[in-house]
Amino acid sequence: MSTFIEAIREGLYQEMERDERVIVLGEDVGEGGVFRATEGFVDRFGRERVIDSPLAESSILAVSIGAALNGLRPVAEIQFADYIHPAMNQIINEAAKIRYLTQGMYHCPITVRAPFGGGVHGGPFHSQCVEALFLHVPGLKIATPSTAEDAKGLLLSAIRDPDPVLFFEHKYLYRRQKADVLPDEPVPFGVAAVRRQGRDLSIVTYGAMVHRALEAAELADKEGVSVEVLDLRTLCPLDRQAILDSVKKTSKAIVLHEDNKTGGVGAEISALLAEEAFEHLDGPVVRIAGPDVHFSFSHVLEEAYLPSTERILDEVRKLAAY
């Protein structure tokens, strides 16, 4: 049995064994990182390839970009996604634009790993979801695995990808998700997974919310409502076809995420459905998301923030009855 975080570690380790161009850099990665993703790496790969960075995220990204331009395959760790913001300029204005602006002469194969998401009593600066801030930016790929298998498999794809990949690991899953066997081969980007087949409506989601959607689907089933759960796995490339296929089948859709509602990833998926599946829709496209406020430290407030299984079930009931 491997946990999600062990799967990350195994994937990273395997790629460093396989390809000596792969290096890791970030704050405290030398002693294993605050979540132990690089535990033992210095012993195996040495401080040349496992680099403790100064506390400076913009340069963690910039150094990764420069090293990638000069032939390496850097995997940068941002200690918490909440601290990726000082590096946004290097990600959005630099990494994302290199291939396009040079018409393919240069490209930027970097992977940026960052733990994100709430439910771990982390308060406003160890809980943030940041994926929507990057979804809008052309030139970036975004992975958000929900299982230990995908954590490893998508990470292999990310590291081998020739373009910048933001790899967001939901920290609520780190020790809660487990797998008997981890894949040896990459899991391809842009292929959503139907985690549960259903007939009456589709829940489109990703990350930790996949598991809440499955819980709600289970409960709905007992009430005679058959819910399909689609796990996007990567937000870019987005498996538009799988979303459309599922909703064409069920005719009803709930888009679910933990991130703030307005301008979230859910908005894009709703808009896709409103534009390309309009004729198939038998009801409004419902968004369930965090409210438009920041994460709080109090567990009462955190629970109030996070979409609960009950709330999902409630919306499932309402939409099914529509």
Add this chain to the structure above:
Amino acid sequence: MSTFIEAIREGLYQEMERDERVIVLGEDVGEGGVFRATEGFVDRFGRERVIDSPLAESSILAVSIGAALNGLRPVAEIQFADYIHPAMNQIINEAAKIRYLTQGMYHCPITVRAPFGGGVHGGPFHSQCVEALFLHVPGLKIATPSTAEDAKGLLLSAIRDPDPVLFFEHKYLYRRQKADVLPDEPVPFGVAAVRRQGRDLSIVTYGAMVHRALEAAELADKEGVSVEVLDLRTLCPLDRQAILDSVKKTSKAIVLHEDNKTGGVGAEISALLAEEAFEHLDGPVVRIAGPDVHFSFSHVLEEAYLPSTERILDEVRKLAAY
């Protein structure tokens, strides 16, 4: 007759006359700024209140935040919206969260002015639209005036607002939009303007695209299609009611912007309609937007990027016939 940029200048000047807590800071604002928004300000208000900053956007924001916390009303100029990214951490993690995290004990009354948008042959770093990157962030207000009147009126509201306001000025409009009379009073946030009444479909848009929408509406009218054009004016607060009202009336909606399509402001508006106006919709919610690539310097590529009047008209025809 005042141009859009003259309206900005007049609004800023008026507020500095009216309230000595207002200061401006930014790169080259002392000599008037690259677009002349602060021309003559040093002579009138002195270098204490018109502050040439070092070339460092993160600190332009941070200094504004700190000065606001200590009683001033800073108006920061980011020379081009394309250069706001180094300051994103100070905007998203700091300014946007101060009031919420301190439960109202502190607040952060800053205005950030930034010229944005394309069509001026500015290439990838003098054309970017950045509004969608902030729409998602709770705690930020966003204004995107489309007329010279609103440029001044919304700016007065922005500066008097007790919370952080991102004030995005579409630089294509700077010298092209003109007004006979500028308002002396603030134009309130969160109130969209119906720029043209119509029956058959609604175009929801903002910034420079308002004028393209009006052109297309004019042409459609000749073909017997009556198009309503809704100018959002501010993206946060978003006048959800006006959007819903318009679409409930016309039953069809096009969402139009120049920014990249995926995860853009249009996604939020489409999603709103798919969720709250579903029963009123007689056709798919169409998004017309820039493609998911970066701005280019070549005028051929820039024109190919920007939604053209013909393309809008084409979509109007198709949707009207749906």
Add this chain to the structure above:
Amino acid sequence: MKPANMMREMVVGPQPTKTSGSDRGSPDLAEDDLRRLYRFMSLTRAVDEKSWNLNRQGKISFVASCKGHEAAQVGSAYALRAGHDVVFTYYRDIGVALTLGMEPVDLFMSSYAKPARTNGSSRHLPWHLADDKLRIMPVTSVVATQIPQAAGAALAAKIKGEDVVTIVYFGDGATSEGDFHEGMNWAAVHRLPLVFFCVNNGYAISIPVARQMPVVNVVDRASAYAMEGVLIDGTDPEEVYRATARAVEKARHGGGPTLIEAKVRRLRPHSSDDDDRRYLSAEEREALQRHDPMDAFRRRLIHGHVLDEAGLNQIDAETKAQVERAAAQAESAPEADASTLLDHLFGHEQEGDSASAPPHSKLDPLSLGEGSFFS
């Protein structure tokens, strides 16, 4: 390499100002001051110990201990005019807050995530201080962001012509961030009334200073901004007080900014989530404990006949009791109310403009997202 007395007060930088003796007129500390300093340090230690124990008991989920930093925090804050000077802290600066007058219960409220007026209690992480009455400015967990913000606050004071000094606290790790550079640069270009107070505890979590920066001391960075840099022993509250008082008075009288580096030792891991045995040997950890500022100050006070053993113990007993009461009070305080989740995203008023301003429409945060979430 530095000589053996590197921990003594010294001035670095390109235009070193003479700071020996009391030539800046900073008052010497009277015996009463020393006893007060000890009380604040004792109180700080008591809050810290209690918080750590509560964490180990599973009652509070997070502590960034300041054990070892007490002299730096208390000695520097003692040089400020409480409620007048502007203070930007970071996540372990409880000694600063206590010295300025914050009640221990406020700190425990934040640790218990219970709602309270100060420190964004219940929303914000523990010890992320904010108190408008004490002019402690709001901060986030994001390292170094407060540094250029402090320049902004100091700029405002200068523009308004006030005799207010701003002080900003940060760690050694924070000096690697771009925001440190930008804040130092602004302050120096504009000669702002600002004191940069760096608490160098040798580590940014597990990363020793030598892997963070190429210079030996943080003050070695001051010359890049033509700023005075002052290196002090941050475990000596008197030395900390004197250096800070001088920098504060210099700032107050138009002399511009100063960078103070207070060298301290971390007597606990980085935080309650950290296990420093992973990167420090038993010997290294033991060696750190020899730099407990409480021990040294106690010896000094006894030796100088300011307080005897019994007197010190008496103070410790009092602060401990005070802290027990505060912790109990916080423990029994009510939890946050979920119905407040959407409050205070935006203001509904236009401060100071109520007469002339138009009504903002639709500013209710409820309309900005999950309007029906609680209805």
Add this chain to the structure above:
Amino acid sequence: MKPANMMREMVVGPQPTKTSGSDRGSPDLAEDDLRRLYRFMSLTRAVDEKSWNLNRQGKISFVASCKGHEAAQVGSAYALRAGHDVVFTYYRDIGVALTLGMEPVDLFMSSYAKPARTNGSSRHLPWHLADDKLRIMPVTSVVATQIPQAAGAALAAKIKGEDVVTIVYFGDGATSEGDFHEGMNWAAVHRLPLVFFCVNNGYAISIPVARQMPVVNVVDRASAYAMEGVLIDGTDPEEVYRATARAVEKARHGGGPTLIEAKVRRLRPHSSDDDDRRYLSAEEREALQRHDPMDAFRRRLIHGHVLDEAGLNQIDAETKAQVERAAAQAESAPEADASTLLDHLFGHEQEGDSASAPPHSKLDPLSLGEGSFFS
């Protein structure tokens, strides 16, 4: 204050290395080298003048003139191994590119926004250099971002054990950005084979250095990183060459990074969109013109009997003719094809992994947005 000879080469920083004479073994310039330097400078000037004129004729929309910067650009690039060393430039570094071997036509293609292999021509702004054959790395317009990126490239060279040196160019204004600090810090902590080359032309658009930074010289910032700082007269190509060659060879042999500051004068406004009469008096503008590096170098070459007036004019005529041909070629080249708009957002291959990698599905940029836009 600096003595009158501040423009002469000097070494600053905490551990000054002796750099007088040729003790680092950097080769002295032979007469042939001097003639070559002059030709590159003349070519640079010719491209610049032509571009400015084309802008004034309304034929190209943007120029960031390098007039006055030629000696700094050419002299420093002449110290590099072209196609071997890694080069990060900024938007006015055409002299660097020409010296490394870029054809003038490539520069005009970018000014005319015509599609070409190099410099992101047609997509990117003019003179935003990129050429993989010359190892000129891609850059954006965002000031200072390339500085820490260069640290990354140098780190890669060090990890790979290559004898490649990286050089990064930037202006005085760029040193205010946090990215400058972070890049300097990385390079110094890791002792990277990297040369920081700051072209200080006294202004960031309209803002004079005195309002950007509190120190007199950019090299005064080097000591904050225990880095060697070298201040040179950037209008003297020989001095620039020698200082750069020394720093490059030091870096190549494990000696770590150097910060070079080349002082130059801007002989034109910041860019074709700027009007420097708004912030410079007629006298100030006239005074700048006395620092034309072409004039000084011509006098030196004549005085040293390397070239006579006729020989110099001959070179100028040749570079001018070369430039006219290049401009004409670019002018008549085809415009970009709108159907290419969506190309090259993502790679379709996994470089170096084609065998073992799985097929990425749906990576077509067409599927990522406006799929039907051109269909």
